[in-house]
Amino acid sequence: MQKIFYEVNSLDKRCYEKFALTEDILMEHASSSMASYIENNFENDKTVLIVCGVGNNGADGIALARLLYSRFNVKLYIPYGVKSQMAQLQLKRVNLIGIDIVEEICQCDIVVDCLFGSGLNKDLDKSSQKLIENLNLLDAFKIACDIPSGISSIGEITTVAFNADITITMGALKVSLFSDMAKDYVGKIEVSNLGVQREIYEEDSTLFLLDKEDMKLPFRDKKDAHKGTYGHLNVVAGSKKGAGVIAAKAAFGFGAGLVSVICHECIDLPYHIMQTHKLSENCTAIAVGMGLGNYEEKEIEVILESNIPTIIDADLFYEDVILKALDKNVVLTPHPKEFCALLKLTGIANIDVPTLQKDRFKYLSEFCTKYPKVVLLLKGANVLIGQDKNIYVNSFGSAVLSKGGSGDVLSGLVAGLLTQGYSCLDAAISASLAHTIAANNYKKNNYSLIPSDLVEEVKKL
Numbered sequence: 254m255q256k257i258f259y260e261v262n263s264l265d266k267r268c269y270e271k272f273a274l275t276e277d278i279l280m281e282h283a284s285s286s287m288a289s290y291i292e293n294n295f296e297n298d299k300t301v302l303i304v305c306g307v308g309n310n311g312a313d314g315i316a317l318a319r320l321l322y323s324r325f326n327v328k329l330y331i332p333y334g335v336k337s338q339m340a341q342l343q344l345k346r347v348n349l350i351g352i353d354i355v356e357e358i359c360q361c362d363i364v365v366d367c368l369f370g371s372g373l374n375k376d377l378d379k380s381s382q383k384l385i386e387n388l389n390l391l392d393a394f395k396i397a398c399d400i401p402s403g404i405s406s407i408g409e410i411t412t413v414a415f416n417a418d419i420t421i422t423m424g425a426l427k428v429s430l431f432s433d434m435a436k437d438y439v440g441k442i443e444v445s446n447l448g449v450q451r452e453i454y455e456e457d458s459t460l461f462l463l464d465k466e467d468m469k470l471p472f473r474d475k476k477d478a479h480k481g482t483y484g485h486l487n488v489v490a491g492s493k494k495g496a497g498v499i500a501a502k503a504a505f506g507f508g509a510g511l512v513s514v515i516c517h518e519c520i521d522l523p524y525h526i527m528q529t530h531k532l533s534e535n536c537t538a539i540a541v542g543m544g545l546g547n548y549e550e551k552e553i554e555v556i557l558e559s560n561i562p563t564i565i566d567a568d569l570f571y572e573d574v575i576l577k578a579l580d581k582n583v584v585l586t587p588h589p590k591e592f593c594a595l596l597k598l599t600g601i602a603n604i605d606v607p608t609l610q611k612d613r614f615k616y617l618s619e620f621c622t623k624y625p626k627v628v629l630l631l632k633g634a635n636v637l638i639g640q641d642k643n644i645y646v647n648s649f650g651s652a653v654l655s656k657g658g659s660g661d662v663l664s665g666l667v668a669g670l671l672t673q674g675y676s677c678l679d680a681a682i683s684a685s686l687a688h689t690i691a692a693n694n695y696k697k698n699n700y701s702l703i704p705s706d707l708v709e710e711v712k713k714l
């Protein structure tokens with residue numbers, strides 16, 4: 254996994270104070286990394302339009318123009334002049350070389366957005382909005398310097414943002430690149446070193462970006478094993494029984510040894526899934542909440558008060574009874590609307606979904622601080638998994654998963670790992686990665702996936 258930071262100014266400052274580097278050295282590395290990307294991926298005669306703002310994001314762009322000039326057809330555009338000292342110095346350098354500055358944007362093969370970076374501190378004015386909209390219309394490969402212009406430090410987009418194919422971000426990954434809103438704009442993300450290797454530039458962090466290697470699948474190494482070795486999961490089926498059945502099937506396909514569905518009515522189950530009326534004696538994990546609807550309060554209380562590892566989903570986020578489980582090792586998997594209900598129930602915040610989506614990291618971290626034992630997986634375009642002080646981001650998901658039933662598969666995958674002895678955090682991380690990576694492996698078109706396809710892909714991981 255890779256570290257993510259809320260801000261990197263303090264890391265830049267540490268480079269000057271601790272390693273005697275200068276702003277000029279850091280900037281030279283920032284611009285060189287963008288130049289290398291262009292040199293390695295495009296023919297020499299291509300036209301590169303570099304659009305620069307007044308601050309140091311613009312200064313990175315002016316330095317890039319100097320590095321590419323004469324090898325590429327460089328068009329340097331500085332619509333609002335320059336303000337920062339570094340931008341003035343970079344402008345002096347390109348003037349001495351004799352690089353022309355163009356008066357308007359023009360057709361090009363590559364456009365590099367160096368308008369605003371980490372210094373965006375107010376809403377875009379009309380002129381910058383129009384400029385960004387026009388850059389987005391260009392039929393060119395789009396590179397964002399540090400962060401696509403228009404994305405704020407918490408990842409909010411109030412009007413428009415540059416629509417990048419790739420973001421080359423300086424020094425380290427920033428939280429702003431991983432909001433759900435930013436996902437349509439950042440493209441591929443690469444990190445540029447700033448004069449020291451990333452391990453040296455970075456300090457400790459409590460935020461992490463998950464890699465494929467963080468997915469630990471439940472492969473079976475033990476030879477002297479039987480079905481009980483891999484646990485007995487109980488899934489509580491509610492009024493929408495399909496949800497519980499999907500979860501049960503997903504858990505079975507992900508390695509659970511035995512799976513029983515708790516249901517009081519007769520239910521149509523696949524032959525390998527059992528039915529029961531109460532918790533099994535040898536139950537090793539519980540999944541509850543999916544499709545629950547009306548429920549027997551006493552029965553749910555018994556389940557939530559048991560010390561069996563439990564995953565809680567869907568309808569239970571609206572019910573006071575969930576408060577009984579929040580001092581236990583449980584996994585909660587709400588989507589944003591359910592998380593808003595939970596924030597209200599716990600007295601943390603009374604907010605609507607758009608407010609949550611603007612600052613998902615903040616609200617998740619407030620919840621995890623109050624309930625440090627709970628693992629909370631907040632669904633979305635980028636899934637956030639929080640426990641205590643740490644938050645892990647899974648950015649592999651895509652709209653292939655935007656379907657009823659995808660969440661039930663996820664609950665089943667988490668439950669399948671819990672029942673095989675994974676800790677709550679490990680189960681949430683590996684199940685979430687398996688869920689999104691399996692969806693990406695689905696070969697048919699991106700609108701047709703159904704829960705059983707997803708479980709089939711999980712089986713092939």
Ligand SMILES: NC(=O)C1=CN([C@@H]2O[C@H](COP(=O)(O)OP(=O)(O)OC[C@H]3O[C@@H](n4cnc5c(N)ncnc54)[C@H](OP(=O)(O)O)[C@@H]3O)[C@@H](O)[C@H]2O)[C@@H](O)CC1
Pocket residue numbers: 265275276279280283306307308309310311313336337368369370371372373374375376377378381398399400423447
């Ligand atoms: N530190 C380093 O050593 C390194 C820094 N690096 C690079 O520097 C970038 C950060 O540079 P930065 O701090 O100068 O901020 P930047 O994003 O250029 O914008 C600030 C200017 O924009 C203005 N402004 C803001 N919002 C506005 C709006 N809505 N509409 C209009 N104007 C607006 C704002 O105005 P002011 O607040 O002055 O009124 C200010 O003048 C960083 O992203 C990275 O690319 C790398 O080279 C690595 C080494």
Ligand SMILES: Nc1ncnc2c1ncn2[C@@H]1O[C@H](COP(=O)(O)OP(=O)(O)O)[C@@H](O)[C@H]1O
Pocket residue numbers: 588632633634635636649650651652653654655656657658659660661662663
């Ligand atoms: N655009 C998207 N990008 C990535 N993942 C998505 C996207 N849309 C939905 N998902 C994932 O699909 C699942 C949907 O779950 P949920 O909203 O609970 O629906 P349901 O319970 O009806 O299946 C979540 O894991 C969510 O993260």
Ligand SMILES: [K+]
Pocket residue numbers: 310366367368369370397398399400401402
């Ligand atoms: K930018």
